[in-house]
Amino acid sequence: MASERITNSSRIKTWLENNGTGYMLLAPTLVFLLLFIIGPIIYSLVLSLYEWRLTEIAKPKSFVGLANYAALLKDNVFWQAMKNTMIFTIGSVGIELILGFLVALLLWQLPRGKGLANSIILLPMITAPVVVGLLWRYMLDPQFGIVNYALRGILPGEVAWLGDVRLALPSVILVDIWQMTPFVVLVLHAGLCSISEE
Incomplete structure (x- = not known):
């Protein structure tokens, strides 16, 4: 003992x-x-x-x-928020995965300039979210935004991208895709590079 x-x-x-x-x-x-x-x-x-x-x-x-x-389960605002969250998550993550895979595949097959291409692709990801939010807020501005200016021949007039109920969620999804796709590219490209050539 x-x-x-x-x-x-x-x-x-x-x-x-x-x-x-x-x-x-x-x-x-x-x-x-x-x-x-x-x-x-x-x-x-x-x-x-x-x-x-x-x-x-x-x-x-x-x-x-x-x-x-x-009370929360009976609240219509809660269910609308859940619906918007699901649309945002499924839409942004799905598109980010597809785009990220395609870009990672292109990077993987590049014979030269991978370092420069990686640096350029990663720029949106390393930018602070506050800066990205402000940048896109000004770009999507209905009166002075560059998006409305670039699409002036196609659009019927000034479009309130973030002020229209139908366009606000797709616009935010687009911004998220722009900022987070480089992360998916980084992860998938690292995975592709680790695959043996044999």
Whole structure:
């Protein structure tokens, strides 16, 4: 019995000597995740079980259980948002995969200039999302945007790309495709380059 305890303690000591430094280095990240990501998620789930308003934070909250979720499932705005999210996700990811694969295939078959082509293709991806949003906001402007100017012979007049209910979602999908396709190209091109030529 005593020898078994000694063996267990020596195993623990050996394990700590081998892995202790790694776990000590990992500890700050885990604490950060718990405090700033997992903690707020749990707190939000708890708050969702109460009736309260952001404008009345000081007032006591009344427990309503799953009534908030029942109201959410009956809300038409929620279902419209879900529909828009599904259209955005399926549309953008689907087109990004197809375009990304085609561009990665072209890059893979390039005899020369792969580095330059990669650099040019990756420019939209490395641009900050705020800059991309502002850039496309000005490009899609109905009065002064370059898109309306370029299509002035085809379009019947000024088109409010982001102001029209029918065009806003396709416009945002187009912007997402422009910015995120380079990431798909990068991943697929790396995969193609790792394939053996034999």
